Amino acid sequence: MSEQIFPKRLAEGYQSFLQGRFGRERARYQELAEQGQNPDTLLIGCCDSRVPPEVIFDAGPGELFVVRNVANLAPPYKPNDDYHGTSAAIEFAVMGLKVKHIVVMGHAQCGGVRAYTEMEADPYMRPLAPGDFIGRWIRLLAPAAEGLGAPSEPLSDWSERLNHESIKASLANLRSFPYIATLEARGWLSLHGAYFGVATGELLVLNEATGQFHQIAAEAYRDLFADAPRF
Amino acid sequence: MSEQIFPKRLAEGYQSFLQGRFGRERARYQELAEQGQNPDTLLIGCCDSRVPPEVIFDAGPGELFVVRNVANLAPPYKPNDDYHGTSAAIEFAVMGLKVKHIVVMGHAQCGGVRAYTEMEADPYMRPLAPGDFIGRWIRLLAPAAEGLGAPSEPLSDWSERLNHESIKASLANLRSFPYIATLEARGWLSLHGAYFGVATGELLVLNEATGQFHQIAAEAYRDLFADAPRF
Amino acid sequence: MSEQIFPKRLAEGYQSFLQGRFGRERARYQELAEQGQNPDTLLIGCCDSRVPPEVIFDAGPGELFVVRNVANLAPPYKPNDDYHGTSAAIEFAVMGLKVKHIVVMGHAQCGGVRAYTEMEADPYMRPLAPGDFIGRWIRLLAPAAEGLGAPSEPLSDWSERLNHESIKASLANLRSFPYIATLEARGWLSLHGAYFGVATGELLVLNEATGQFHQIAAEAYRDLFADAPRF
Amino acid sequence: MSEQIFPKRLAEGYQSFLQGRFGRERARYQELAEQGQNPDTLLIGCCDSRVPPEVIFDAGPGELFVVRNVANLAPPYKPNDDYHGTSAAIEFAVMGLKVKHIVVMGHAQCGGVRAYTEMEADPYMRPLAPGDFIGRWIRLLAPAAEGLGAPSEPLSDWSERLNHESIKASLANLRSFPYIATLEARGWLSLHGAYFGVATGELLVLNEATGQFHQIAAEAYRDLFADAPRF
Numbered sequence: 001m002s003e004q005i006f007p008k009r010l011a012e013g014y015q016s017f018l019q020g021r022f023g024r025e026r027a028r029y030q031e032l033a034e035q036g037q038n039p040d041t042l043l044i045g046c047c048d049s050r051v052p053p054e055v056i057f058d059a060g061p062g063e064l065f066v067v068r069n070v071a072n073l074a075p076p077y078k079p080n081d082d083y084h085g086t087s088a089a090i091e092f093a094v095m096g097l098k099v100k101h102i103v104v105m106g107h108a109q110c111g112g113v114r115a116y117t118e119m120e121a122d123p124y125m126r127p128l129a130p131g132d133f134i135g136r137w138i139r140l141l142a143p144a145a146e147g148l149g150a151p152s153e154p155l156s157d158w159s160e161r162l163n164h165e166s167i168k169a170s171l172a173n174l175r176s177f178p179y180i181a182t183l184e185a186r187g188w189l190s191l192h193g194a195y196f197g198v199a200t201g202e203l204l205v206l207n208e209a210t211g212q213f214h215q216i217a218a219e220a221y222r223d224l225f226a227d228a229p230r231f
Numbered sequence: 232m233s234e235q236i237f238p239k240r241l242a243e244g245y246q247s248f249l250q251g252r253f254g255r256e257r258a259r260y261q262e263l264a265e266q267g268q269n270p271d272t273l274l275i276g277c278c279d280s281r282v283p284p285e286v287i288f289d290a291g292p293g294e295l296f297v298v299r300n301v302a303n304l305a306p307p308y309k310p311n312d313d314y315h316g317t318s319a320a321i322e323f324a325v326m327g328l329k330v331k332h333i334v335v336m337g338h339a340q341c342g343g344v345r346a347y348t349e350m351e352a353d354p355y356m357r358p359l360a361p362g363d364f365i366g367r368w369i370r371l372l373a374p375a376a377e378g379l380g381a382p383s384e385p386l387s388d389w390s391e392r393l394n395h396e397s398i399k400a401s402l403a404n405l406r407s408f409p410y411i412a413t414l415e416a417r418g419w420l421s422l423h424g425a426y427f428g429v430a431t432g433e434l435l436v437l438n439e440a441t442g443q444f445h446q447i448a449a450e451a452y453r454d455l456f457a458d459a460p461r462f
Numbered sequence: 463m464s465e466q467i468f469p470k471r472l473a474e475g476y477q478s479f480l481q482g483r484f485g486r487e488r489a490r491y492q493e494l495a496e497q498g499q500n501p502d503t504l505l506i507g508c509c510d511s512r513v514p515p516e517v518i519f520d521a522g523p524g525e526l527f528v529v530r531n532v533a534n535l536a537p538p539y540k541p542n543d544d545y546h547g548t549s550a551a552i553e554f555a556v557m558g559l560k561v562k563h564i565v566v567m568g569h570a571q572c573g574g575v576r577a578y579t580e581m582e583a584d585p586y587m588r589p590l591a592p593g594d595f596i597g598r599w600i601r602l603l604a605p606a607a608e609g610l611g612a613p614s615e616p617l618s619d620w621s622e623r624l625n626h627e628s629i630k631a632s633l634a635n636l637r638s639f640p641y642i643a644t645l646e647a648r649g650w651l652s653l654h655g656a657y658f659g660v661a662t663g664e665l666l667v668l669n670e671a672t673g674q675f676h677q678i679a680a681e682a683y684r685d686l687f688a689d690a691p692r693f
Numbered sequence: 694m695s696e697q698i699f700p701k702r703l704a705e706g707y708q709s710f711l712q713g714r715f716g717r718e719r720a721r722y723q724e725l726a727e728q729g730q731n732p733d734t735l736l737i738g739c740c741d742s743r744v745p746p747e748v749i750f751d752a753g754p755g756e757l758f759v760v761r762n763v764a765n766l767a768p769p770y771k772p773n774d775d776y777h778g779t780s781a782a783i784e785f786a787v788m789g790l791k792v793k794h795i796v797v798m799g800h801a802q803c804g805g806v807r808a809y810t811e812m813e814a815d816p817y818m819r820p821l822a823p824g825d826f827i828g829r830w831i832r833l834l835a836p837a838a839e840g841l842g843a844p845s846e847p848l849s850d851w852s853e854r855l856n857h858e859s860i861k862a863s864l865a866n867l868r869s870f871p872y873i874a875t876l877e878a879r880g881w882l883s884l885h886g887a888y889f890g891v892a893t894g895e896l897l898v899l900n901e902a903t904g905q906f907h908q909i910a911a912e913a914y915r916d917l918f919a920d921a922p923r924f
Contacts, residue, residue, distance in 0.1 A: 199264030
C-alpha cells in the first residue's frame with residue numbers, strides 16, 4: 001500500500017471538508033484540540049452507511065460521542081477477561097466524559113437485525129464467514145426477540161418489530177451497568193431510544209412509559225411533511 | 232423517560248437536517264432504503280466527538296460503513312464464544328457488503344491512547360470504573376507499544392508515537408483475518424491508515440512501505456495552509 | 463425419541479439383512495464375536511453415501527477395518543492435547559490390530575474436495591455452519607492443492623485433479639506416523655491409493671512409482687467392460 | 694508400491710461387486726453421480742470390521758452417509774483451531790445434506806470401549822503407541838463412565854454398560870451442536886441410538902424416555918430367534 005492509492009473519493013471529500021466546513025469552524029476545532037472534548041451525549045448507532053449520527057442531528061464538532069456497531073447494540077454488563085469495545089466506550093463516555101444523555105438510535109432496514117431474523121427463520125442459514133463474529137454478535141438480539149414468537153412472514157415486518165424491541169433491550173442492558181443505574185436514579189444521566197426511517201427521514205423517539213415510538217415534536221415540523229406522500 | 236425530554240439540541244439539529252440536507256437528498260435516501268446500502272469503504276474510527284468520518288470526508292449517504300470504538304482499534308482475529316462488535320462489523324463489511332477499502336483513521340489527542348500511556352507511566356493509575364472495560368480494551372494497544380520502550384516525558388509526545396504505531400498494528404490485525412489477507416493478496420481489497428490532526432485539520436496517510444505518515448496530496452491544498460502557523 | 467420412530471427404511475433393511483446375509487453367515491459372526499476381529503486391511507474412505515467400502519470390495523464380516531471421514535483424509539502425524547478420530551483409528555488399526563495393508567480410497571464427485579475447490583475459487587464463499595468444522599477439516603487438502611495453482615475453470619476438472627493429489631498427500635501423511643514408516647520399510651505393512659468412479663464403477667489404483675492412477679488389473683476383467691459404453 | 698500388489702482379496706472382491714451388484718444397479722450409480730447424493734440418514738458407526746452399516750441395514754447406494762471412528766463417538770461441540778473429522782462430517786451431513794435422521798450405532802465387544810475400560814482398571818496400562826491418539830480419543834468416553842463407578846469384574850460386563858451409556862452420551866453431545874438442537878426442536882431432525890449384537894445379530898434401539906435399549910420391532914422377527922440359544 002502507498003498513500004498514492006488512498007481512495008480518490010475520500011481524498012476529494014477531505015479537501016471539500018478542508019476548504020468548506022473546516023475553514024469555517026477552524027477556531028472551534030483548535031479550541032477542542034486544546035481543551036479536549038466535552039460532549040453532552042453518547043450516541044450508540046449502527047455502522048450502516050445511511051445513518052451517520054452527525055448528519056442526522058446536524059451536529060458540530062465536539063457534540064456527539066459516538067460508538068457505532070452492527071445493529072446499534074448495547075450489550076449487558078458482563079465484565080470478563082475478554083475485550084469489549086462497546087462496553088468500553090460506554091464506560092469511557094459515562095465515567096470519563098460524564099455525558100448527560102445516552103441515545104440508542106436504530107434505523108429501518110437494518111442488515112444486522114435482518115440477519116438475525118433470517119437466521120431464526122431458517123436454521124440452515126449459512127454464516128457470513130468462518131469466524132462467525134456476526135452470528136455471535138447478533139445473538140445479543142435474542143432476549144429482544146423472545147416476546148415476538150417465531151419469525152413470521154412477511155419477515156421484513158417481523159424484523160422491524162424486533163428492531164424496535166432491540167432498542168428497548170439495549171436501554172435495559174445499559175441500566176445493567178451499575179453506575180448508569182445509579183446516575184439515572186439521581187437524575188444526572190438520561191437514556192433515550194430513537195429510530196430513523198431511512199426512506200422518509202422520519203425520526204421516532206421512544207416513550208418508555210408506553211413502550212411506543214412517536215414522531216419527535218411533531219407539531220414543530222408538521223408543515224414540513226404537509227406535502228409528503230405518506231409518513 | 233418520555234419523548235418530551237429528548238435532548239433539545241438533538242431535536243433541533245434533526246429539524247435542521249430534515250429541512251436542509253434530507254430535503255435536498257431525499258431521492259438518494261429513498262433509493263438507498265429500497266435497494267440497500269452498497270458502500271465501497273469500511274472506516275474504523277474513534278468515538279471521539281471531534282472526528283466524525285462523514286464530516287471529515289464530506290461523505291454522502293451510503294458511502295462509508297463506519298465502526299467507531301475507543302481509539303479506533305482493529306482487534307486481532309480471535310474467534311471465541313464471546314461477542315466482539317468490531318470484529319463483527321469487519322466481517323459484515325468485508326464478507327457481507329464486499330467493501331473494496333478499509334481505512335483505519337486515528338486522530339491527535341486521542342483519549343484512549345492517552346489513557347494507555349498514563350496507565351503505563353503510573354501503575355497506581357485507577358481504572359475508570361469497577362468493570363474496567365476501558366482498561367482491557369486499550370490493552371489491545373500493548374503490541375503497538377512494545378517497540379517504544381517505557382513512557383517518557385513529555386507523555387503527550389510518547390502518546391502520539393503510540394497513536395501512529397497503533398494504526399500500523401490495527402492494519403496488521405486486520406490482516407490476521409484470513410479472508411482479509413486473501414482478498415488483499417488477490418487485489419480485491421486494500422487497506423489504508425490515516426491520521427487526523429484535530430487542531431490543524433491536517434490529514435496524514437500511512438505509507439506502509441516506509442512506515443511514515445505523509446500529508447495527503449499535499450500539493451492539492453498547499454495554498455490552504457500558506458498562512459498556517461506551523462504544520 | 464422412542465424406538466417406534468426408528469427410521470422405517472432402516473428397520474426394514476435390518477430385517478432383510480437378518481433373514482438374508484446374517485442367516486447365511488451366522489457362524490462367521492459368532493466366531494468373530496468370540497475370537498475378536500482380525501482384519502488384514504485398514505481402509506480410509508469417504509462418508510459419501512455412494513461409496514461404502516464393504517459393498518465396493520464385496521467384503522465379508524471381519525475383513526475391512528474402516529474409518530470414514532469427509533474426503534477420505536489421513537491427517538499428518540501431529541500429536542497434541544486435542545482428540546483426533548482418524549489418527550486414533552490409524553493407530554488402533556496399525557498398532558493394535560496389526561493390519562498388513564492401508565488403502566486410501568477416494569471417489570469421483572467428492573463433495574468435500576469440491577467444497578475446498580469452491581472455497582479457493584471464491585474467497586467470499588460462506589461456511590456451512592457457525593462452527594466451520596468443515597472449513598478447517600478440508601484445509602487439510604491445502605498441501606495437495608499447492609502444486610495445482612489457483613482453481614481454474616472448469617472447476618470440476620480442477621477438483622478431480624485435487625482429488626487425485628489428495629490421495630497421494632494422504633499416503634505421505636500416513637508415512638509421517640513413525641511406526642507406519644518403520645513397518646513399511648520392513649515390509650510388514652503396505653500402503654495403497656485407490657479411486658472409485660461412481661458413474662462408471664471403475665476402480666483406479668495408484669502406481670506411486672509413476673504418480674499415475676491405472677485401472678486395476680485391467681487384463682483380468684477386460685471382458686467385463688467389452689460392452690460398457692465408455693470407460 | 695505398485696498397482697500389482699494391490700491386495701488380491703480386494704481386487705477379487707471388487708470384480709465380484711462389478712459383475713454383481715454394480716451391474717444390477719448401474720443406472721442408480723449413474724444417476725447418483727450426475728445428481729449428487731441426497732441421503733436421509735447420517736450414521737455414526739464404529740470402524741470395527743464386523744459392523745459395516747450398509748450391510749446391517751441392507752442399504753443401497755445413496756442411502757446412508759456414514760462416519761466411522763473408533764467406538765462410534767460423537768464429540769461435544771467445541772469449535773477450535775484444530776481439525777475434527779467427526780464434527781466436520783456431522784456438520785456436512787446436517788447443514789450441507791440436510792439429513793433427517795442421525796443414528797449412533799454401537800456394537801457388542803467394541804475394542805475402543807474395552808480399551809477405555811482396561812485403562813481405567815489398570816493405571817499401568819501402556820498406550821498403543823507413542824502418539825497415544827487412541828488414549829486421548831477414548832477419553833471422550835469419560836463423561837459416559839462417570840455414573841458407573843470404577844471398573845469392576847467381570848470387565849466385559851462393565852464395558853458393555855459403558856458401551857450403552859456412551860451411545861446416550863453421544864446423543865447428548867450431538868445436541869450440544871446448536872443447529873442440531875434447533876432442528877430437533879423444530880421436528881426437522883431426529884436422533885436415534887442403536888446397538889448391534891455381533892454374535893446374535895440382534896439390533897437394539899434406545900428408548901430415550903426410559904433410557905432402555907429394546908429389540909427393534911420384536912414381533913416382526915420373533916420366529917427368527919426361536920431357536921437361538923440365548924438372547
